[in-house]
Amino acid sequence: MSKQDTGARDIRFIIRRFNPETDEAPHNKEYTVRVEPGMTVLEGLHQIKGEQDATLVWRFSCRMGVCGSCGMLVNGKPMLACNSQILHLTNSVLTIGPLPNFKILRDLVPDLMPMLKNHIAGKPHIVREDFDPALTPTDEYYQTPEELVRFLQFSYCIKCGCCMAACPTMALDLDYKGPMPLAQYHRYNADTRDGGFEERAKLAGGTGGVVRCHYAGECSNVCPKGVDPARAIQLMKRQLVAGYLGLAKQQEPCGTIGPDPNARHREGVPPPPPFTIDRK
Amino acid sequence: MADPKKYDNRLGLKGWWGGGRWGFERYAYTLHRLTGLGLITYFVMHILVTSSRAFGADAWAEWMGNVAGPIFHVGEFLVVLSFIYHACNGIRLILVEFGFVVGKAEEPIYPYKTSLNKQRPLLIVMMILAALFVVAMGYDYWMLH
Structure with a gap:
């Protein structure tokens, strides 16, 4: 069986690190990761944390571009780590830093x-x-x-x-x-x-x-x-x-439909749970 | 609990230039600010030099002599360039900032098209206009005087 090129390659990650307890200023640390096609920046970070450096810190949650936790500066551009495939960004070096214009809490975690x-x-x-x-x-x-x-x-x-x-x-x-x-x-x-x-x-x-x-x-x-x-x-x-300038159209907020007067509670259907907030 | 130590990661002036592969509008923004600063500097110098006339014809002649060298001649042309760019880009910004050429809000469908795409034809037109003015003024300034 001939060897097939899977497209996997070694990528050098240069990651901005900052520990408020020991560092005066951020510094770069390098890691090498074997990257498969389709692998995201977030997965690369997980691989580093799992296999090379357990002290690396970043923020993440949903892994699918919905929660907005993993924003970081990747190759000089702000993006979501979970939304960005490594091999779409580089074939050799990936620089990762915390989002600029925010204070850094630790490593890749900005103070939002x-x-x-x-x-x-x-x-x-x-x-x-x-x-x-x-x-x-x-x-x-x-x-x-x-x-x-x-x-x-x-x-x-x-x-x-x-x-x-x-x-x-x-x-x-x-x-x-x-x-x-x-x-x-x-x-x-x-x-x-x-x-x-x-x-x-x-x-x-x-x-x-x-x-x-x-x-x-x-x-x-x-x-x-x-x-x-x-x-x-x-x-x-x-x-x-x-x-x-007084040129804006004066418009009241739209009205509400209100409860349907014809709505009846059907027999056999359990009543809704009580309101969780105080309805005065 | 005491506030934890944080490192201020604000980019400062570096942030005007970005990472080197940003949108054209960022550089239009940066150049607009730089030309604005240049025009203000010229304006202050202009007021200082022309106010020398209040101290008599000799003072006026002396000051005009001080600013007649080749450096000031080139400097004056830079003022012309700054003015042309600042005016042309300024007209675009007035239209953009009053919301006229940014389009209406629309459902974002990937790959996303933004208001930048909407106003870019205007940007291109204004830059071509600026280039034409620069050529015309350059011909007038260097060839006819």
């Missing part, structure tokens, strides 16, 4: 809290004046498919932080909130169910808001989910300017 705090400040949920959606979660809203498309793209964000690491404004501007939180402000502002525009406009239009973005576009280039934060930020700028 500053980003998430700005995200939370923008109330990333439906805000209503007439009722609290958290207390009436079963009501359906009147929303057309066209209205859904206005924000659906931005709702795919998995908060991996790749956009923040790629943004050149983030690299120098300590006040800038960054593409991820700002894109999520627009995700809810563009939602016809939401009435929280005024609150978010103060954040988005204030210090470190959308005016600091000058469309380098890298956030959209590197987003592993096609969210296009650059588009969201520019659309929000237009919305904000129109609001300041």
Whole structure:
């Protein structure tokens, strides 16, 4: 039987390491891994941890590009380790580092809290004046498919932080909130169910808001989910300017359908479990 | 519990240049900032030099003599180049930042097309326009004067 080329090859991994207990600054450490076709960067890291260096630390969870935990700088570009096949990136050397523009907690683990705090400040949920959606979660809203498309793209964000690491404004501007939180402000502002525009406009239009973005576009280039934060930020700028000039269309948040008066509980079907939150 | 020690991994000015294989818009962004800084520097120098006229004709002649060398002649042409690029790219940025050429939100389907694809024709047109202005101004500046 003749030997077949399986496509497997040795790849040199150069990994940025930082241990806050012993190191003053990050340093590089090299490993060699036998890589099979189809093997992802995440699998390569697992192989190193399992066979060569158990002290290597990174963050991961779902292994399928959904959770956004394994964002890292691979060959100079922010990407998800689970989503990136090694042999698509290189035939010889792979450099891996933590996402830039965040503080490093350890090895490949960035501190995402500053980003998430700005995200939370923008109330990333439906805000209503007439009722609290958290207390009436079963009501359906009147929303057309066209209205859904206005924000659906931005709702795919998995908060991996790749956009923040790629943004050149983030690299120098300590006040800038960054593409991820700002894109999520627009995700809810563009939602016809939401009435929280005024609150978010103060954040988005204030210090470190959308005016600091000058469309380098890298956030959209590197987003592993096609969210296009650059588009969201520019659309929000237009919305904000129109609001300041009094040109914005005044529109109330869409209504809810409410409970069906004809709905009856069918016999033999067990009752639903009690609500887990206080419905006053 | 005390806050754990963290290493600040912010890229600083290096972040303007990226990893060497980034999108064209990043370099347009960086060049826009650099030309903006150049134009501000020129503006300050221009105000200082022309304000010398307030101190009499001799002071004016002396200052104008100081800035008449070949370095300043080339420098002035760089100002022209900066102005052309900054103006052409600035028009693109005004249109982009008011959300006119970035397209509407759409369902992301892999391979993803983003707002960058939507505005790129405008970028190309503005860069061709800038190149034409540079050639015209270069001819005027170096050949006719």
